[in-house]
Amino acid sequence: MSSRPTAITPAPIFRDLAEDVIVDRPNRLWVADLTYVAIPGGFVYLAAILDAWSRKVVGYAISRSMDARIAVAALKEAVSSSAGASNRTSRLLRWFTDNRRHLR
Numbered sequence: 001m002s003s004r005p006t007a008i009t010p011a012p013i014f015r016d017l018a019e020d021v022i023v024d025r026p027n028r029l030w031v032a033d034l035t036y037v038a039i040p041g042g043f044v045y046l047a048a049i050l051d052a053w054s055r056k057v058v059g060y061a062i063s064r065s066m067d068a069r070i071a072v073a074a075l076k077e078a079v080s081s082s083a084g085a086s087n088r089t090s091r092l093l094r095w096f097t098d099n100r101r102h103l104r
Helices: 068-080 082-098
Strands: 030-039 042-051 057-063
Touching: 030 068, 042 068, 057 068
Parallel strands: none
Antiparallel strands: 030 042, 042 057
16 A cells, blocks of 8 residues: 655745835845754754845844744844944854854
């Protein structure tokens, strides 16, 4: 008896809410991503918010658990001061540089 592959239900496709936005200056559109980074003994989650125009990190948060708090923390940081985006980018890059041996 051969086993037949089961049907895969496609993921829902969401409308692009920014399709009509013209990104012609900083802070016109922010994009976000949530991913995980391997570390000794497991992994951590990274929520990052980037300015679509400059591609700079405007807010981020790192946590051992993935829940709404990590996204809210990243958003709060982004909203608190959009002028300090380059400083936050530097801090994030420094964190990854300091921990790169653990990320492999």
